[in-house]
Structures are given as C-alpha cells and as structure tokens.
Amino acid sequence: MDTLETLTKDLERTRALDENTRQLVFTLSKIIDEEKTLQDVVDREGMTYTTTGDKGQTYIKSRPEYVELQRLRDKKRAYIAAIGLTKGETINPDFT
Numbered sequence: 001m002d003t004l005e006t007l008t009k010d011l012e013r014t015r016a017l018d019e020n021t022r023q024l025v026f027t028l029s030k031i032i033d034e035e036k037t038l039q040d041v042v043d044r045e046g047m048t049y050t051t052t053g054d055k056g057q058t059y060i061k062s063r064p065e066y067v068e069l070q071r072l073r074d075k076k077r078a079y080i081a082a083i084g085l086t087k088g089e090t091i092n093p094d095f096t
Helices: 003-012 021-046 064-083
Strands: 048-052 057-062
Touching: 003 021, 021 064, 057 064
Parallel strands: none
Antiparallel strands: 048 057
C-alpha cells in the first residue's frame, strides 16, 4: 500500500475528509516519500562530506540531502498541524 493510500485510510477511520484536507494529505504523502528517499541517502552517505578549497584547506560541509531532509521535516510538521492530525488517528509512525 502506498503512502497516500495508507494515510487516507488512517484518517478516514476517524473523520470525513473534505477536498482541501485531501489535497493537504496528498502533499503530506509526497513529503513523506521524499523524506524516506533523502533519509536513505543520509544513512548511506552520512550527514557531512569533506572537500578541499582552492588553497588546499579542508572543509567539512553538510550534505545537501541532509539540509533538505531537515527542511522537509519542518514542512511535514506544518502539514500535520494544518490537517489537524493527532497521534490517535494514525497507526503509522511516518505520519507523526
């Protein structure tokens, strides 16, 4: 079962979803899918990488995927709040 279907079914167990909420749920499901993809990259590659500057200095930088993952998690919290999702309405930990 895909993320959108799972989240929709979880929410429909406790309330009717209007069209605006369905759109928010759709976007939230896409955020969650992207979050999983980015988390896989961070798990595999790490949160930082090392690079060498033009004068030979070494820099440790945050991996772009990690920065995007943090941004997505903030966005995810905003969508969860906009939907009014509570822990009791879903059994899937991806949605909390």
